[in-house]
Amino acid sequence: MEQDSGQKIEFEKETGQKSPFLFVKKKLVAICIALGVLVAVAAVVAGFVFIGNNGSESNPDEQFVTEDQKTEFRHPLTGAKIDLQIESLPRVFAVMIENAADSWPQAGLEDAFLVIEAPVEASIPRFVAFYSEEDSVEKIGPVRSARPYYLDWSSELDSMYAHVGGSPESISLIPSIIGVLDLNEFYNAPFFWRSSDRSAPHNVYTSIDLLRNAFQKRTERATVGEPSYEPWIFADSAEPEGRGNFSQAEIRLAPPTYTIIWRYDKETNKFERRHGSFPHKSEDGDRIYSDNVVIVETDVSVLDAVGRRKIRTTGEGNAILLQNGFEKSVKWKKEKRSDRLRFFDSETGEEMRMNAGKTWIEIVPSLEIVVSNAGN
Numbered sequence: 001m002e003q004d005s006g007q008k009i010e011f012e013k014e015t016g017q018k019s020p021f022l023f024v025k026k027k028l029v030a031i032c033i034a035l036g037v038l039v040a041v042a043a044v045v046a047g048f049v050f051i052g053n054n055g056s057e058s059n060p061d062e063q064f065v066t067e068d069q070k071t072e073f074r075h076p077l078t079g080a081k082i083d084l085q086i087e088s089l090p091r092v093f094a095v096m097i098e099n100a101a102d103s104w105p106q107a108g109l110e111d112a113f114l115v116i117e118a119p120v121e122a123s124i125p126r127f128v129a130f131y132s133e134e135d136s137v138e139k140i141g142p143v144r145s146a147r148p149y150y151l152d153w154s155s156e157l158d159s160m161y162a163h164v165g166g167s168p169e170s171i172s173l174i175p176s177i178i179g180v181l182d183l184n185e186f187y188n189a190p191f192f193w194r195s196s197d198r199s200a201p202h203n204v205y206t207s208i209d210l211l212r213n214a215f216q217k218r219t220e221r222a223t224v225g226e227p228s229y230e231p232w233i234f235a236d237s238a239e240p241e242g243r244g245n246f247s248q249a250e251i252r253l254a255p256p257t258y259t260i261i262w263r264y265d266k267e268t269n270k271f272e273r274r275h276g277s278f279p280h281k282s283e284d285g286d287r288i289y290s291d292n293v294v295i296v297e298t299d300v301s302v303l304d305a306v307g308r309r310k311i312r313t314t315g316e317g318n319a320i321l322l323q324n325g326f327e328k329s330v331k332w333k334k335e336k337r338s339d340r341l342r343f344f345d346s347e348t349g350e351e352m353r354m355n356a357g358k359t360w361i362e363i364v365p366s367l368e369i370v371v372s373n374a375g376n
Contacts, residue, residue, distance in 0.1 A: 071085075073085045073086075074231075074234050074356065076089055076090070076229075076231040077090060077092070077113050077114075077130075077132050077231070078113045078132075078234075078356060078357060078358070079231075079232070079234025079235075079354060079355070079356035079357065080356050080357070081236075081356070088226060088227075089158075089226065089227040089228070089229060090132045090133050090134055090227070091132075091133040091158075091160070091215060091227060092130055092131070092132060092133070092157040092158065092159045092160070092227065092229070093130070093131045093132075093133065093159060093160050093162060093208070093211045093215075094128050094129070094130050094150075094153075094154040094157065094159035094160070094161045094162065095108075095128070095129050095130075095131070095140050095141075095143060095162045095163075095206065095211075096126065096127070096128055096143055096144050096145065096146060096150060096161075096162065096163040096164070097109060097126070097127040097128070097129050097140070097141060097142065097143065097144065098126060098127075098141075098142045098143075098144040098202060099117070099124065099125045099126050099127055099258075100124050100202070101257055102202050103142045103144075103202045104275075105281055105282055105283045106127075106141065106142065106282060106283065107139040107140060107141055107142075107205065107282060107283040107284070108129070108131075108137045108138075108139055108140035108141065108282070109127065109129055109282060109288060110282045110286045110287070110288045110289075111131070111135060111137045112129035112130055112131055112358070113130060113131065113132060113135075113357075113358055113359070114129075114130040114358070114359050114360075114361070115127050115128070115129045115130070115290075115358075115359075115360045115361070116128050116150070116153050116360075116361045116363065117260075117360070117361070117362050117363065118147075118149060118150070118309075118311055118363035119253060119254070119300065119309055119311075119363070119365075120147060120308070120309060121306060121307035121308055121309070122254070122307050123253060123254035123258065124254060124258060125253055125254075125258055125260075126144060126147070126150075128150040128153060128154060130154075130157060130159065131208060131211075133208070133211075133212060133215070135208050136208055137207060137208045138207050138208075138209075139205050139207055139283070140205060140206050140207060140208070141204055141205035141206060142198070142201075142202045142203060142204055142205065143162060143163065143164050143185065143192065143204040143205060143206055144163070144164055144201065144204075145163055145164055145165045145166045145167065145170075146161070146163040146165070146166030146167065146170040146171065146174070146184075147166065147167055147170050147308070147309070148167070148169050148170045148173055148310075149309075149310075149311040149313050149363075150170075151170060151173060151174065151177055151180060152313040152314070152334075152337045153313065153341065154180055155177050155178070155179040155180045155337050155338050156179075156229060156334070156337070156338055156339060156340050156341065157227070157229045157340075158179045158180075158225075158227040158228060158229050159179075159180060159181070160180075160181040160183055160211065160214070160215055160218075161174070161180050161181065161182060161183060162183040162185075162191075162192075162206055162211060162214075163183070163184060163185070164184070164185040164186070164192075164201070164204050165184065165185070165186055166184075167308055169308075171184075177337070178338065179338055181215070181218060181224065183211070183214055185204060188214060190210075191206060191210040191211065191213060191214040192204055192205065192206045192210065193205055193206075229340065230340055232340065232342065232353075232354045233351055233352075233353045233354065234353060234354055234355070234356050235353035235354070235355060235356070236355070236356060237269045237291065237324070237355050237356065237357070238269060238324040238325075238355075240266075242324065243266050243269055243324050243325040244324060244325030244326035245266070245325060246264045246322065246325045246326055246327055246372075246373075247263070247264060247373040248261055248262060248263040248264060248372070248373050249261070249262045249293070249295065249320070249322060249327070249370055249371070249372045249373075250370070250371045250372075250373075251295065251362055251364060251369060251370050252369045252370075252371070253364065253369065256276060257276075259275070259276045260273070260274070260275070260362065261273070261274040261275075261276065261277075262274075262290070262293045262322060262360075264322070264325055265289075266325055268289070269291070269324060269325065269355075270289040270290065270291055270357075271289065271290050271291075271293050271322055271360075272287060272288070272289055273287075273288040273289070273290065273360070289358070290357075290358045290359060290360040291323075291354075291355040291356065291357030291358050291359065292321070292322070292323050292354050292355050292357070292358070292359040292360070293321075293322040293323075293359075293360050293361075293362065294319055294320070294321050294322070294330075294332070294343060294359065294360070294361045294362070295319060295320040295322075295361075295362045295364060295367065295370055296317065296319045296332050296341075296361055296362065296363050296364065297317050297318045297319060297364055297365070297366060297367045298311060298312045298313070298317050298332075298363060298364075298365070299311070299312040299365075300312075300363075300364075300365035311363060313334060313337070313341075314334050314335060314336060314337065314339075315333075315334070315335075316331055316332060316333040316334075317331070317332055318330075318331065318332075318346075318367060319331065319332045319343060320367065320370065320372075321343060321352060323352075323354075323355055324355065327372055328345075328352075329346045330343045330344060330345060330346055330352055331343065331344045331345075331346055332344075341361070
């Protein structure tokens with residue numbers, strides 16, 4: 001140590017500069033201090049990890065969760081869970097389907113993700129059934145004529161609207177409705193067919209393949225905008241212990257022929273549709289079920305001597321939601337034609353979550369024609 005000090009003094013006398021030995025020594029000390037700090041920090045972090053895992057080794061699968069694992073994706077039309085988010089909204093096809101007794105049994109109703117039923121002349125109900133372009137349905141019908149209020153429901157899903165003619169008001173209205181692509185069988189016969197085993201006008205049918213082809217032809221002639229509809233809020237079906245004991249709802253639209261019954265099956269958590277005491281079956285013999293049933297009360301009036309109806313589709317009103325084995329009073333709202341028809345809790349004002357799957361909406365002039373049996 002004394003030798004180092006002597007060398008330092010002699011160097012400074014000869015050169016007039018500070019000794020480099022002091023600089024090197026200080027640098028070594030700083031490096032040692034830095035290494036000591038790093039070791040201390042590493043020990044603290046290791047201690048926290050040890051404590052957080054109760055003294056056990058950390059599980060990489062628990063420590064690192066990707067954003068995709070945290071996110072739940074649902075199909076925008078059915079609410080079914082899907083692995084990846086859909087980049088663009090599926091195109092929707094809306095088809096007018098007859099429900100006069102002469103049209104029974106229908107084809108393809110059981111495959112629609114959404115069906116809206118409303119009265120036409122003589123209070124005979126008629127459907128507008130909605131399908132996704134992704135569906136595969138070989139036969140849909142009998143296809144019948146348009147009415148103005150069905151156009152309002154079709155526009156909220158930016159639908160291609162398939163029909164056979166229509167009332168004078170609906171035909172004049174179609175070109176002015178933004179979001180509806182008209183597919184009238186009168187001018188687009190190749191995308192429909194007339195069955196030989198039924199008499200007109202109950203014999204016109206189409207399919208998803210034909211509807212896709214019709215849409216493709218439309219895009220070749222003109223630019224068609226992308227769909228921009230807003231999905232409902234969806235939820236999973238209730239677990240068995242969370243299901244109610246609702247029995248059935250009877251809708252006396254035009255009794256006795258057009259008495260509609262929705263009967264609840266607690267085991268499947270679905271509602272079965274019936275024509276009076278008989279199950280409503282498709283042409284293939286399949287029964288019709290729905291995960292949600294909404295009975296909507298609105299203004300219905302007779303327009304003319306033919307008996308055509310005027311139905312209010314916008315604004316708000318009272319409704320009944322059948323879901324998970326319960327009957328719940330709700331409010332329906334649709335501010336303008338292009339808005340989605342939505343349903344809200346009458347007490348809290350919160351939007352109702354629809355069970356993933358299929359939904360049927362029944363339009364009635366008064367909830368007084370609905371008779372419910374809540375069961376035991």
